[in-house]
Amino acid sequence: MHPSKITLIIGLPLLLSSLLPGCGSDGGGSANTSTVSVYLTDDLAGYESVLITVNAVQLQHLGGNRLCTIIPGPETMDAAQLGRDQLLDLVNTTTCEAGSYNRLHIELNQNVTLVDASHQTQSCKFVSYRDDAGQPNALGCTNGMCALDLTGAVNLVAGNHEHVALDADLKQFTVDLTKTPCEVTLKLSPLHAQGMDDKMAAGYRKSVNGYVSSLDTATDKFTLTHAGRLYAVQYSGVTDQPGLDALLTRAQADSLKTQVRCENFNTATTPPTCTAQTTGNQQLKAVTVKARGTVSGLDTPTAHTFILNYPVGKTLAVNYQTAFDLNNIEGILVNDGIVATGLYGFAANYQYRLR
Structure with missing residues (x-):
């Protein structure tokens, strides 16, 4: 059954818990490390449920040897429910080497389950993602696993406790129901400091x-x-x-x-x-x-x-x-x-x- x-x-x-300059931080970690807390959240759209599984998230420094896994995974979230409940949900706290990072590497399950307003369930697959300009780009997916790399300057300050928020923006999700299985384009991005402040001001906690x-x-x-x-x-x-x-x-x-x-x-x-x-x-x-x-x-x-x-x-x-x-x-x-x-x-x- x-x-x-x-x-x-x-x-x-x-x-x-800091991704990108200006995110809130406080004391934590040792002289050579920074403590990082990571949260999952979303922007609400017209779905009853959107089940997404994040398998891993890493901070990386291209051209160097610095790497820190901030979500070892897997973590399954109902992005629509997070939006209704207005949550920044803590999923992990870890210690990373202090210093600069320039890429966020995300691995997620290709399968996504959607439930519409009529409570009809659809099993779909992620095929592409939207960049900051809103343009769709093909996802690299192998054996049901997709990888997404987001670039940007990241600096973890030694001794600080930094905060990362990974935002699934459902308002920019699109679903192609003409394909079998249905195909989904997603928007997944880190929140800048202003973005986190905006969430909290809107009632998120x-x-x-x-x-x-x-x-x-x-x-x-x-x-x-x-x-x-x-x-x-x-x-x-x-x-x-x-x-x-x-x-x-x-x-x-x-x-x-x-x-x-x-x-x-x-x-x-x-x-x-x-x-x-x-x-x-x-x-x-x-x-x-x-x-x-x-x-x-x-x-x-x-x-x-x-x-x-x-x-x-x-x-x-x-x-x-x-x-x-x-x-x-x-x-x-x-x-x-x-x-x-x-x-x-x-x-x-x-x-x-x-x-």
Whole structure:
């Protein structure tokens, strides 16, 4: 059975880092290195879902021996979802040799999955990309892997913590449906300092994913572990997620991946500190706990509830009435079907995202 992807806004009863001159930086790294944090983001377009897999990203110095892998990959992102949720999603933090670089080398999977506004899924392939002038150029693809090289002066300052954002601009994606499989031209580019500032001014925020530990519900703090690194999270200002303490307790006990949208992300502290956002215009709440499993006990006509069964031997009772009311369901819920959930709280009729 193939897993179905479902996007819902639902209720829950019971228990249920510097690329290019001018990017922001702060202290970090040693005298001969620079710490680099890299994020994925997008500009929104008319797709429900655009699944892209980035296999590797490197900073390179042509003519020299300097090279630093900033995304070892693979990292799969839903570029359309990042746009709706207005996220700069942290995917890796690493240490690079300080000095100048002049190329960004990107490797990505040739396959891309599109879901349109009618929830129809199309399996397409990347065939070309748009340069800064908007002109299409053929991608070099071999055995399902495509490579893209972006040139530009990059300088990593010794001792600094620099930030990279890789932007998938869906507004400049084009899809040729006359070909089989359908062919996609993409626009993928680094964000300059002004570009990152513009994103933040428009409401985008940095986010970090990981696993919860050291939860202290008295002080509203916990630790997230992401790719072997620790991040401190402060969520005392989050007031629109009833039962959040109970949700985080469940996340810690069951090792459920948790995402936090940061109003402020301070990499000058040890460990770096994410202060969860208190308000925002996007649907995504500040803290989301993710659980993937199978559906049972589906009650569609009346209560709009089901039981989520996830490893090992765990269950959650789910109410998706709100998602039904908003017509925000992607795919079809069926008993024994696979669904991925994003939980926002432990409270009757509380909203959270189910994907």
